[in-house]
Amino acid sequence: MAIDVRIPTILRTYTDGAKQVEGKGATLGELIDDIDASHTGLKERLIADGGLRRFVNVYLNDEDVRFLGGLETPVKDGDTVTVLPAVAGGAA
Amino acid sequence: MLSIRRELHDKIVAHARADHPDEACGVIAGPAGSDHPERFIPMMNAERSPTFYRFDSMEQFQVWKEMDERDEEPVVIYHSHTATEAYPSRTDVSYASEPGAHYVLVSTRDPDTTDFRSYRITGEVITEEPVEITGVE
Numbered sequence: 001m002a003i004d005v006r007i008p009t010i011l012r013t014y015t016d017g018a019k020q021v022e023g024k025g026a027t028l029g030e031l032i033d034d035i036d037a038s039h040t041g042l043k044e045r046l047i048a049d050g051g052l053r054r055f056v057n058v059y060l061n062d063e064d065v066r067f068l069g070g071l072e073t074p075v076k077d078g079d080t081v082t083v084l085p086a087v088a089g090g091a092a
Numbered sequence: 093m094l095s096i097r098r099e100l101h102d103k104i105v106a107h108a109r110a111d112h113p114d115e116a117c118g119v120i121a122g123p124a125g126s127d128h129p130e131r132f133i134p135m136m137n138a139e140r141s142p143t144f145y146r147f148d149s150m151e152q153f154q155v156w157k158e159m160d161e162r163d164e165e166p167v168v169i170y171h172s173h174t175a176t177e178a179y180p181s182r183t184d185v186s187y188a189s190e191p192g193a194h195y196v197l198v199s200t201r202d203p204d205t206t207d208f209r210s211y212r213i214t215g216e217v218i219t220e221e222p223v224e225i226t227g228v229e
Contacts, residue, residue, distance in 0.1 A: 010189050055187055057149045064149045084149075084156055085189030087135075090115055091173040091181050092143035 003031055003075055006082040007042075014039045028058065029071035031081065046083065047071070055086040094194045094210040095224045096120075096129050096168070103132045105206050108172035108198040111137065115145040115172050116198075121159050122167035129167040129194075144183070145171050168210075170196035178207040180218050188213035194221070 002022040007015050015021050021039060025031035036043035046056055051070060058065045059082040065073045075081065100120055108116045117137050120129035133155055138148040159165060169190060173181075178199035180188075188195060191214040199207040212219045 008189070010191060055189075057152065059153050062153070064153070066149070082153070082157075084152060086146055086149065086187065087117070087119075087152060087169060087189065088139075088144070088146035088187040089171060089181065089184035090139070090141065090144035091176045092141075092183055 002077060004080045005031070005035055006080065008084055010085060011042065011045055011083065014042045014045070024077075025075060027071065028060065028065055028069075028073045028075055028081065031075050032071070055088055057084045057086050058082070059084070093222045093224055094129075094168070094196070095127075095226055098225050098227060100129055100132055100168075101208065101225050103134075104170050104196060104198060105208065107134050108170075108174075108200050108206070111172070112200045113142045113174045114140055115142065115174060117145040117147065117169075117171040119155065119166045120168035120170070121162075121164040124163050124165045127167060131164065142174050166190055166193050168196050169193045170198065172198045172200050174200050176201065178209045180211055180213060185213055185216060185218060191215075 002024055005021050005023055007019060021035055023031045023035040025034050032043050032046055046053060052058055060068060060073055061080055107118060115137055118134040121131040121133060122128040136148045136151055137145045139146050178197035195211045195213050197209050210221050210223050
């Protein structure tokens with residue numbers, strides 16, 4: 001068993017086009033370190049200054065991890081983590 | 093080129109007018125790979141701002157999941173500028189994250205005429221494209 005991580009189109013350059021990769025870890029932060037080991041560069045796109053980037057949404061199963069524990073959120077085998085870039089912009 | 097049915101064009105404009113002076117935003121989904129916008133999905137602007145928009149993260153999750161289940165993709169991502177022209181701002185370019193989507197901008201600064209324009213935004217490059225409005229089939 002492992003944790004499935006769903007990758008958005010714009011980050012699939014790091015996964016050879018794969019929509020989904022597998023990883024392991026006890027927390028979201030460890031899981032991201034684990035997938036970065038085989039898909040170098042992904043971590044940099046998700047994390048800055050020790051926290052999740054502001055315009056990247058990460059969900060554990062059906063919850064936004066910002067409302068859970070951020071990078072400290074516990075994860076376990078069978079979970080699904082989904083990464084979606086925030087859709088944002090504006091005239092400012 | 094963006095080819096879009098009159099009815100969908102009108103729905104985007106109506107949403108932009110209804111939310112003015114705040115920016116309105118949303119998606120038109122279509123079958124993956126088809127380049128045909130078909131399903132109109134107005135989104136909440138979580139920022140409720142006249143100068144910024146951001147999809148609500150939970151609403152975005154539900155909508156993206158639904159598109160995935162239906163084998164659709166966001167063919168059009170639209171938002172309005174309410175005091176400036178319908179041209180992507182630096183903010184729009186820096187957060188553009190769907191290189192395959194048509195980014196539609198609508199300007200509602202003039203109460204009588206609505207500017208409706210479409211762009212591709214890849215990396216830092218903005219490419220405007222013609223918009224063809226088609227009739228009901």
